[in-house]
Amino acid sequence: MPTIYDVAAACGVAPSTVSRAFSRPGRVNAETAARIRQVAEEMGYRANPLARALPTGKTSLLALVVSDVTNPFYFEIIRGAELAATEADYTLLVADVHESATVERKALERALPLVEGVVLGTSRMSDSAIRVMAQQRPTVVLNRVLTGIPSVITDNARGARRAVEHLASLEHRTIGYLAGPEASWADGMRWRAMREAAEMLDLRVQRFGPFAPTLAGGAEAVPLVVASNVTAVVAYNDLVAIGLMRGLAAADVRVPRDVSVVGFDNIFGAEICSPALTTVAAPLTALGKYAVQTLLAGMSSRTPPQTRPALLPAELIIRDSTARRARRRRS
Amino acid sequence: MPTIYDVAAACGVAPSTVSRAFSRPGRVNAETAARIRQVAEEMGYRANPLARALPTGKTSLLALVVSDVTNPFYFEIIRGAELAATEADYTLLVADVHESATVERKALERALPLVEGVVLGTSRMSDSAIRVMAQQRPTVVLNRVLTGIPSVITDNARGARRAVEHLASLEHRTIGYLAGPEASWADGMRWRAMREAAEMLDLRVQRFGPFAPTLAGGAEAVPLVVASNVTAVVAYNDLVAIGLMRGLAAADVRVPRDVSVVGFDNIFGAEICSPALTTVAAPLTALGKYAVQTLLAGMSSRTPPQTRPALLPAELIIRDSTARRARRRRS
DNA sequence: CAAGTCATGGCAACCGCTTGTCGTCCCGGG
DNA sequence: CCCGGGACGACAAGCGGTTGCCATGACTTG
Structure with a gap:
């Protein structure tokens, strides 16, 4: 894998210039930047996300914690969250905690240093535990209200x-x-x-x-x-x-x-x-999507995030399991 | 977050010693190591996985690519893969590619530099594309055989x-x-x-x-x-x-x-x-689990991995949708 | 008693990228 | 003609670990 040093050498410029050519548009002369970009392209250069993340803390990773991946309730939520994350150029890390607060804690401990923010879907942790972890990373909770922490719930x-x-x-x-x-x-x-x-x-x-x-x-x-x-x-x-x-x-x-x-x-x-x-x-997909969007919004703004819970509309879908009352049959 | 430097200072040793106290047991005097560990514990020190991964390439991350997270087929597979990954102290990155080879390629491109290995569940990519990416990272394919690449399939x-x-x-x-x-x-x-x-x-x-x-x-x-x-x-x-x-x-x-x-x-x-x-x-759970285990085995051994497909047993479950043939009713 | 071995800890380079700071060059204005 | 200032690029110091190599001292061995 070529690095910015390789690209810089090939272009006859300093590594820092290559870096800026990508991340600081305008800071470097347009022609120089174009040349650098082209050479980089030819060499197949890709920035190493790890190396980038180390000094900046920007891992472009978000965690979604679900209590049980095999619960169909989450499928659409995961999908929605993924969509929103990808759209914002983030990657979603889905952590399954098998309905256990202990596993949840462990999983978070493992993932926390890696991610920039967390969506807690139906957390099994206590309010206070959630508050503690919300101090370490921007957090949004799903299906639960916790004063002071942004949340997304269905109506x-x-x-x-x-x-x-x-x-x-x-x-x-x-x-x-x-x-x-x-x-x-x-x-x-x-x-x-x-x-x-x-x-x-x-x-x-x-x-x-x-x-x-x-x-x-x-x-x-x-x-x-x-x-x-x-x-x-x-x-x-x-x-x-x-x-x-x-x-x-x-x-x-x-x-x-x-x-x-x-x-x-x-x-x-x-x-x-x-x-x-x-x-x-x-609104499962919307729930996941909106949670991630809320999270990202909170991360980017300097002001403390909106903590009033966002209420997404629920809708009754009438199918075949309900009917007019009949005389009750006793078994 | 305290770093090894902080811990080292608190212990009066060099940072490298702290590092070794954790990662190279035996390399440092038992007492010293114990003291360092205790001080680290007290200070709440946790190694920064990013910083560790940069020089070593060991991110402790594995990718599982699925064609569609909302497909119930994957639920158990994901669960199994997660189980095996967690057991080996790895974190699983589940990437949803929405049934699209393009999205799959993009997702992989994004995730590849981050992960140490990849499990491809029902990939939509061409054989050759898979081979190309298998050169970059250890790869295991699920539900598909590809000569030269380890795979796990059901019988x-x-x-x-x-x-x-x-x-x-x-x-x-x-x-x-x-x-x-x-x-x-x-x-x-x-x-x-x-x-x-x-x-x-x-x-x-x-x-x-x-x-x-x-x-x-x-x-x-x-x-x-x-x-x-x-x-x-x-x-x-x-x-x-x-x-x-x-x-x-x-x-x-x-x-x-x-x-x-x-x-x-x-x-x-x-x-x-x-x-x-x-x-x-x-055997969905087993499929996911075994795929990850195969991947990890391939990663740790120096020898090229076993590429004969692993065949997991399938079993017929008889429920109520089959019955003795009756005279066929024509509509 | 000299020399070799081993255990242990420290030094410093490095992983690849970001970014604050500084030097240089060029331009226009006084 | 000199100086201030802007544009552009380079330098170098990190980010937080890992690791090869060396220095030191103690202990073994002939």
Whole structure:
């Protein structure tokens, strides 16, 4: 690999001039710069990002920490984040932390010195731990609000409201909520919004759980739902909703005839499961994209970043898992 | 951030001694080393990976290039690769190339100087392009064989055979194959193995396509399948299979009663779709893990790496999308 | 007791690029 | 004709480690 020294020698100029020819347009005579660029091109010169990063700290690397890469929830988020990063000439480092705060800490420790900024997707760390690390590198959190730290969230309240309204319009009067992990910020939001919306519409709501945010978690809820008198249930997320539906099918309860089911997030899978899942779609790609853009904006400006959470709209997607309430079938 | 210079000053030794205390155990007196380590610990010293990488080239970074991060096929692969990388104290850089050879080239160009090695998952680049880049960095390819370059593949032949045998045991006599992209190495393998297995069992096979390896691709195949006289079809991958099933359902053709469907890969989604998909399961996590391990092995040994492709076993998972042949219903 | 060996620590060069500072040359104005 | 100032390039000092080589002193060995 040729270096600026090689290029400089070939052009008969000093290395610093070559450096400036690339990074400081105008600082060097236009003709000289053009000549240097051409020679560099011919020699196949590429700046060594490591060497560049050492004195400047500009690695052009951003970290995206996700709690579990195999969770379909993240696919689109990663895609969106990548898009935004690439657009700004950054490379995204995706770190998977396997749902463990310990692994998350380790991964961050490893990645932190390398990256210029961090997006925390559904972090499992404590607020204070996040604050500590936000001091080391610009940070944006996803799906969580943390005063003083920029965050990007979906409008869960609105989504939950839409879901409840939809169910109400189908004449459901008592609906269940399958709660997610206690530590989940989104869970709290969703549940609260549901309760409020239900109250407004004079519906009854009942909370089950908490359950693991997985297919298995949803399956666990089956007996509780069956034993209750809810005619519709809203699940913490799509995975739980799908798990529930599969369990229900196994228990010979029909969706949506016997019970309607609504999920959250609209992950890959919500559409192909059967019946296709009615769900509150989170703007996943936009979430990832916007998080990175927010991060980059915060990095470039000298002023402290905007810390009011950015609220991205959620939308109810009506598919086949919800229907008009029928007489409840008891098993 | 304290540097080795700070630590050295605090200990009253030379910076080089501090460096060696960490990286060259035994080279420095045990007591001195212990003291240095302790002081470093107290000061919160962490080696700057950039500075370390500059002279040594050891970035502890590996790249995994995937054609599309939102494709569920990769989730487990990424997970496996990450696992193996972390285990060896490497960090994985996942690059998404959006199914484009151009983007792939750009991404590689950007990442190459940063990483010590590359795993190419389902590359869209030409053989020669891959060979060129394999000269710059140790490379392992996934799902593709390239003489002279280490590769890790699933035993498609065996999987296809199992699928055909299964279908034969259900008394299907003529089966269809929904082809994937022409450029796909796996597609060729799967089709060939199917043909051979079919011949052995005295079945008739018919090839449709090529189709895009997506849900939409599978949907496209519906009219062809309906118009043909096959009673079972094997799809290039699960996405295509699921797309087909959904299209078939819309066309009022019942799976598996009217036609049996088999997929490939066993991605997330194969289990939750309806009917649950019978599929040839690729050892996805193992694939990613093994690829990284192979890469690391090749990097550390002085001898040229093993280039005979590693064949990981595929297994047929029988679910609900295949059944005994019935009289074929014509629409 | 002289000479050779080994363990240990220090010196300094180097990885490739950035950037503050300085020298030189040229130009115009007083 | 001299001087101030701008444009341009070169010099050199880092960034934070790694590592080859040397100096020193202690210990072994004949």
